[in-house]
Structure formats: structure tokens, C-alpha cells
Amino acid sequence: MYCKRLKNFQSHHQDSHPTCKKQHSRFERACQSDKCDPSHNLTTDDHLITTDSTQTEGSSTKPPTQTRSKEGHTWHENLEILIPNDLLPYVTEDPVYINKTQERKKGKHYPPGHKQWFEAIKIRKFYHERSIAREQYEKELSARAKLWGTSTNSIEYREGMVKDLTKFQEYYHEKISKLTDNVKRTQSRVTTKDGKQLEHATQ
Incomplete structure (x- = not known):
């Protein structure tokens, strides 16, 4: 290490010491083997600073706003x-x-x-x-x-009676129509049979 002496609380290097000379020569060789480009470092630093400032400006957060709209x-x-x-x-x-x-x-x-x-x-x-x-x-x-000429208290009863009567009439006509059709078919068969018998008897 560097040999130092204190005088009035100030540090003074002793460059004449052999150890100091060896350390100084090693330091010079190290600097020559690994040269640094100050301008390159400065550009890199500037780029980093610019990037950080951009991120800081863009990352400003806004307080969340309450949702005041929803479908329906x-x-x-x-x-x-x-x-x-x-x-x-x-x-x-x-x-x-x-x-x-x-x-x-x-x-x-x-x-x-x-x-x-x-x-x-x-x-x-x-x-x-x-x-x-x-x-x-x-x-x-x-x-x-x-329309029916009655009161609101009895209108539903009268309408119900009319519906029941209508259903009964429809049922009656349905059954009577079948009976009359059967009678007509029977009479037609009887008439045809009697006609054939009469024709056979006259021959």
C-alpha cells in the first residue's frame, strides 16, 4: 500500500518509496491494456438518463375512476x-x-x-x-x-254459459250428422237390393 504520513491532519504520499513505485507502474500497465473511451461512456450515460426520464413521465398513474356506465x-x-x-x-x-x-x-x-x-x-x-x-x-x-247488456258482475257467468251451450251444440251436430249419414247409406243399400230383386222377378 501507499506509505502515508500525517502532518496537520493532511495526507502526504511518499512517491519515493519502492512499493509506491511498483504500484504506480502496475496501475499504468492496467490502464494501457484496458483503454476506456470517455465519449462512449458519456453517450451511454446520457442514453440511460433519457430513458429513465421517459419512463418516469410515461409511468405517471392516474387515480381509478368509478364506472358510471353499464349495458342495460x-x-x-x-x-x-x-x-x-x-x-x-x-x-x-x-x-x-x-x-x-x-x-x-x-x-x-x-x-x-x-x-x-x-x-x-x-x-x-x-x-x-x-x-x-x-x-x-x-x-x-x-x-x-x-255489449251483452249486463253488469260486470254477471258478464263472466253469461259468457261461460254461452260457451257451454256452443260446445253442446257442436257436439250435437257432430253426432247427429254421423247418424243421418248412416241412415242415408242404409236406405241406399236397401233401395238397390229391392230394385235388383224386382228386376229379377220380372224376367
């Missing part, structure tokens, strides 16, 4: 949930209580988007559609009763 669904701005389009007309911002008791007390209710919350909306839709279907049926029933 609509985003409700106030409730902040996705709602199926068929249930959307029946959704209100009023709380959906867990039972009638809690509804009277204005107590516990399902949070919007909860499974039971959606079930309650489906039930609301079912009763609404059934009510509409009932109103439509009553209108049609009233029109039929007016």
Missing part, C-alpha cells in the same frame, strides 16, 4: 349507484325500510344498492304492473258487459 343500466346521480333500466322508473330517494314496523318508526332501512333494496324495488314494480293490468282488465270487462 343507468347511473343515478343522487343515489350514486347503477340501476337496471327496467327498475329505474320505480326508484325514489325515499328510504326503503326493512319492515313495516321500522317504516312507522322511521327507523332502520336498507342502503341504496343493497340486495334487499333491489328486491324491494322489484316488489314495487310487480305491484305497480299488476295494478295496471287489473285496471286494463276491468276496462275490457266493462266494455264486454255493455
Whole structure:
């Protein structure tokens, strides 16, 4: 190793020492055998720096945004949930209580988007559609009763009686038609047989 001496806390090399001379000569030979191109190293370093800066700029992450669109669904701005389009007309911002008791007390209710919350909306839709279907049926029933000249309470009974009578008449005509056809065939055979016998007797 280099021989050093300290003077006022400063390092001083003793280049005149034999060991120092040998080490210096070995260092010179090593540099000559493995020459380095400073410009090449500088270019490589610059390339690395440029690449790193590009990756840093391109790798900037954005905060994930919440999905507000889904096929067959609509985003409700106030409730902040996705709602199926068929249930959307029946959704209100009023709380959906867990039972009638809690509804009277204005107590516990399902949070919007909860499974039971959606079930309650489906039930609301079912009763609404059934009510509409009932109103439509009553209108049609009233029109039929007016046509038959009766009330809505007895129209279904009268229509049932007419259907039964129609089926009986169809059954009657079916059976009677078969009987009359059989009679006609029998008379035809008898007439033909009598004619042949009469013709044979006259000969």
C-alpha cells in the first residue's frame, strides 16, 4: 500500500518509496491494456438518463375512476349507484325500510344498492304492473258487459254459459250428422237390393 504520513491532519504520499513505485507502474500497465473511451461512456450515460426520464413521465398513474356506465343500466346521480333500466322508473330517494314496523318508526332501512333494496324495488314494480293490468282488465270487462247488456258482475257467468251451450251444440251436430249419414247409406243399400230383386222377378 501507499506509505502515508500525517502532518496537520493532511495526507502526504511518499512517491519515493519502492512499493509506491511498483504500484504506480502496475496501475499504468492496467490502464494501457484496458483503454476506456470517455465519449462512449458519456453517450451511454446520457442514453440511460433519457430513458429513465421517459419512463418516469410515461409511468405517471392516474387515480381509478368509478364506472358510471353499464349495458342495460343507468347511473343515478343522487343515489350514486347503477340501476337496471327496467327498475329505474320505480326508484325514489325515499328510504326503503326493512319492515313495516321500522317504516312507522322511521327507523332502520336498507342502503341504496343493497340486495334487499333491489328486491324491494322489484316488489314495487310487480305491484305497480299488476295494478295496471287489473285496471286494463276491468276496462275490457266493462266494455264486454255493455255489449251483452249486463253488469260486470254477471258478464263472466253469461259468457261461460254461452260457451257451454256452443260446445253442446257442436257436439250435437257432430253426432247427429254421423247418424243421418248412416241412415242415408242404409236406405241406399236397401233401395238397390229391392230394385235388383224386382228386376229379377220380372224376367
